[in-house]
Amino acid sequence: MIISEQKILILISFTLSIFILSCSSNSINEDIVYSANKNGNIDIYKITLKDFEVTRLTTNEGIDTQPRWSNNKSKIAFLSKRNSDWSLYIMDKDGESEKPLISKMGDIEDYSWCPKSEKIAVQINDGISRWISIVNVEDEQINHLTQKSENATLGGWSPDGEWLLFSIEGDIDNPGIRKKNPAGVDEVMVTSGKDSNANWSPDGKWIAFNRLTEDGSNDLYLHNINENQSQNIAPDDYDENFLTWSKESKLLFTSVKEGNTEIYKFDPKNNNETRLTNNRVEDNYPVWNDSGKLILFRSMNDGDYDLYYMEKSGENQQRITNTSYEIVDADW
Structure with a gap:
């Protein structure tokens, strides 16, 4: 089967576009953890840059703030005030x-x-x-x-x-x-x-x-x-x-x-x-x-x-x- 030069150029262009889009998506495929003051209650959330999906990670009535990833990205530590003192908590990356x-x-x-x-x-x-x-x-x-x-x-x-x-x-x-x-x-x-x-x-x-x-x-x-x-x-x-x-x-x-x-x-x-x-x-x-x-x-x-x-x-x-x-x- 003979493939025309025009079709080859189109195929190369399409493949290159997919590659560029893939690289662009991977470059921001990261999870961000943040705390937000919603209706007077500060809780911790996670948002994924790939699709901007938001997940609420903490749901208690106290204050949960300063979330920080472990360097291996397996855990999230944060500060919480659920009684009289600020305590250090830890959870899995999905809030478990x-x-x-x-x-x-x-x-x-x-x-x-x-x-x-x-x-x-x-x-x-x-x-x-x-x-x-x-x-x-x-x-x-x-x-x-x-x-x-x-x-x-x-x-x-x-x-x-x-x-x-x-x-x-x-x-x-x-x-x-x-x-x-x-x-x-x-x-x-x-x-x-x-x-x-x-x-x-x-x-x-x-x-x-x-x-x-x-x-x-x-x-x-x-x-x-x-x-x-x-x-x-x-x-x-x-x-x-x-x-x-x-x-x-x-x-x-x-x-x-x-x-x-x-x-x-x-x-x-x-x-x-x-x-x-x-x-x-x-x-x-x-x-x-x-x-x-x-x-x-x-x-x-x-x-x-x-x-x-x-x-x-x-x-x-x-x-x-x-x-x-x-x-x-x-x-x-």
Whole structure:
């Protein structure tokens, strides 16, 4: 059978179109978990970018918020206030097998999954003191990393999970960021100052953190681990928040230096800053996806917060949710 050249070109074009569409669909075939305040009750939901199907994962009358995927995407942790205290809960990716990991020890204020997803670091406040503990996901065993008297705040894990960053506020003479081996006893001073929100880059070369300055602003600093030096990369009178690294060690943060909260990207390799959003409303809570190609964020574009995503360049911004209720926070 003889196939004409025109038919061959049509067949090639059709096959190429299917391939491109397939690649495009796979690039955003991801699940996003978020908490939303619907009718005065904050619960956790999941939305799939492939078909925008929404699934409600929690249904209790308490407050469920700050959902975060484990790094292997098998579990979702979240904070819940179902009685007098904030507790740490965990559930499967579909909302099944929900259980508390830490409760009745005080308020769980913050938490961080370790890179291998088998442990979670938590920041606990009993109303008098604040400290850091590590909980094993499998057997729920709890080990304290810091003493209550130190008034510690949680930072991030090293890429290999061997170290955990935290800040000390209780030591007036030596405030700053420290790293400690949760499996051992070694503790190392990393920075000296009124520093917080320490976040380790995936390549292990940098630590991003906030430093409280004399004018009362939280400036954004980068600590070069190899050179043991810290640099102020945003020396202004405004707060930089929501520090988060991409897989390629590009840093996202928000700032109000242009009049309202916008999202920025910083590349420590070439010391280059790029503004990613530009409008008259609040844009915040930026989160990289696993590939480092897309950024999830929250925007008050029409009077209440909804979810959007964009490419790492800030281009091709797409709306994910269009609701009459407020999106509180999200992760993917």
